[in-house]
Amino acid sequence: MGSVRVELGDRGYDVVVGRGLLGGVGERVRETVGGSRAFVVVDDGLPGGLIERAVGSLEGAGYTVHAERVHAEEREKSLGIFERLLGAIAGTRHERTDPVIALGGGIAGDVAGYVAASYRRGAPFVQCPTTLLAMVDASVGGKTGVNLTTGTGLKKNLVGAFWQPRVVVADLEALDSLSDRTLRSGVAECIKHGLIADGVGGGEGGLFGWMESNAEKIIARDAGVLAELVERNVRVKASVVAGDEREEAGSAVGGRALLNLGHTFAHAIEPIGALTPDGDPAKAPLQHGEAVALGLVAACGAGVQMGRMSERDAQQLRGLVERVGLATRVGGLPSDEDLIEVMRHDKKVVRGVFRLVVPVGLGKSGVVDEPGDDVVRAGWAAIRA
Numbered sequence: 001m002g003s004v005r006v007e008l009g010d011r012g013y014d015v016v017v018g019r020g021l022l023g024g025v026g027e028r029v030r031e032t033v034g035g036s037r038a039f040v041v042v043d044d045g046l047p048g049g050l051i052e053r054a055v056g057s058l059e060g061a062g063y064t065v066h067a068e069r070v071h072a073e074e075r076e077k078s079l080g081i082f083e084r085l086l087g088a089i090a091g092t093r094h095e096r097t098d099p100v101i102a103l104g105g106g107i108a109g110d111v112a113g114y115v116a117a118s119y120r121r122g123a124p125f126v127q128c129p130t131t132l133l134a135m136v137d138a139s140v141g142g143k144t145g146v147n148l149t150t151g152t153g154l155k156k157n158l159v160g161a162f163w164q165p166r167v168v169v170a171d172l173e174a175l176d177s178l179s180d181r182t183l184r185s186g187v188a189e190c191i192k193h194g195l196i197a198d199g200v201g202g203g204e205g206g207l208f209g210w211m212e213s214n215a216e217k218i219i220a221r222d223a224g225v226l227a228e229l230v231e232r233n234v235r236v237k238a239s240v241v242a243g244d245e246r247e248e249a250g251s252a253v254g255g256r257a258l259l260n261l262g263h264t265f266a267h268a269i270e271p272i273g274a275l276t277p278d279g280d281p282a283k284a285p286l287q288h289g290e291a292v293a294l295g296l297v298a299a300c301g302a303g304v305q306m307g308r309m310s311e312r313d314a315q316q317l318r319g320l321v322e323r324v325g326l327a328t329r330v331g332g333l334p335s336d337e338d339l340i341e342v343m344r345h346d347k348k349v350v351r352g353v354f355r356l357v358v359p360v361g362l363g364k365s366g367v368v369d370e371p372g373d374d375v376v377r378a379g380w381a382a383i384r385a
C-alpha cells in the first residue's frame with residue numbers, strides 16, 4: 001500500500017493507494033472522521049461485490065449506512081441530482097459531523113462532494129474513487145460540483161465548491177471491472193500530468209517518458225505498473241494543488257490552471273452529444289477522458305503554431321495517445337468560429353481574459369493569455385478528421 005499526502009495545512013489529507021482497501025474503509029473513516037451515520041453516494045455502474053465490501057466495512061465499523069445510487073452520465077451531473085441527494089440526506093438523521101462518502105467515478109465524486117460541501121454548510125467528505133480518472137485526478141484537490149444547462153447549452157462544472165476530502169481511498173481492485181474504454185479515458189489525464197510533471201514539483205519529472213515505456217503494460221492492466229501509475233500521478237496532482245489550492249495563481253506562475261491543459265478544447269466538444277471516438281454512433285458521446293486526449297493533441301497543435309513546441313514533440317505526444325488506444329482526431333466538429341465562441345464562455349476565462357494552457361515540450365507547459373484565434377484554429381486543425 002502507498003500513501004501520498006496532500007499538503008494543505010489543517011485541510012491536508014492522505015491519498016491511500018492499494019489493492020483491497022475498500023474492505024477496511026470503515027475503520028479508516030472512523031479513524032479520520034468519526035461520526036455515526038454514513039451517507040454513501042454510489043455509482044450505479046459498480047459491481048455489486050465492490051459496493052457490498054465497502055458498505056459491509058462501514059457497518060462493521062459501527063456506521064448506520066444510507067446509500068443513494070447515481071447514474072454516471074454527464075447530463076445526470078446536474079442540479080436535479082444534487083437536489084435529490086440533498087433531499088435524501090435530509091431524510092436521514094445525518095448530522096454535520098457524519099461523513100458523506102463518494103463511491104464511484106468522477107461524476108459520483110463531484111456530485112457527492114458538492115452535497116458534502118453544502119449540506120448543513122459542510123459535512124466531512126471521503127472519496128473512494130473507482131475509476132482510474134477519479135483516482136489520479138477527480139478525487140484529489142477538492143473541486144466538487146455539477147454541470148449547468150443554460151440557454152447556450154450544457155456548461156461543464158459551472159456550479160460547485162472547493163471542498164477537500166478528509167481522506168481518499170483508492171482501491172486498485174476497482175480497476176479490474178472497468179471497461180477498456182473507461183480505463184483509457186483515465187490514461188488521458190495521466191498523459192496530461194506527464195505533459196506538466198517536469199515543471200510542477202512532486203518529484204515526478206520524467207513521467208511522460210515513463211508512460212511511454214509502460215504504455216502497453218498500462219493498457220494490459222499490469223498490477224504493479226497500475227499501482228505505480230496511480231501513485232505517481234497522485235503525487236503530481238497533490239503537488240500542484242498544494243501550491244495553488246483555489247486556482248488563484250497568475251498566468252506567469254501557472255499553478256493549478258496548468259491542470260486545465262487540453263481542457264479548454266475538451267470542454268468545448270464534450271457536450272456535443274453526437275461526437276464519438278471512432279465514428280461509431282453507438283459510442284456517442286465522448287467520455288471526459290476521450291475529450292481530454294483530443295484536447296491535449298489540440299493544445300500541442302496550438303503550441304506548435306506559437307513556436308513553443310516542436311513538431312517532433314507534438315508527433316511524439318500523438319504517438320503515445322494512439323498507442324494507448326485513444327483517438328487523436330474526431331469527425332463532425334462545428335466550425336472554428338462556433339468552437340472559439342464556446343471557448344470564450346468557458347469558466348476558465350479570468351477577468352475577461354481568455355487563458356490557454358500550452359505545452360512547451362514533453363513535460364512542461366505554461367499559461368498563455370489571449371493566444372489569438374490563429375493559435376486556437378491550429379489547435380482545432382490538429383484534431384479535425
Ligand SMILES: NC(=O)c1ccc[n+]([C@@H]2O[C@H](COP(=O)([O-])OP(=O)(O)OC[C@H]3O[C@@H](n4cnc5c(N)ncnc54)[C@H](O)[C@@H]3O)[C@@H](O)[C@H]2O)c1
Pocket residue numbers: 043044045046047072073074077104105106107108110130131132133134137138139140141142143144156157174175176177178179182185186288289
Ligand atoms: N473534480 C475534479 O477535479 C475533476 C477532475 C477530472 C474530472 N472530473 C470529472 O470527472 C468526470 C469523469 O469521471 P470518470 O472518468 O471517472 O467517469 P464516470 O464517473 O462517468 O464513470 C465512467 C463509467 O465507469 C463506470 N464505473 C465507475 N467505476 C467502475 C468500476 N470500478 N467498474 C466498472 N465500472 C465503473 C461508471 O458507472 C460510468 O459508467 C467528469 O464529469 C469530469 O468533469 C472532475
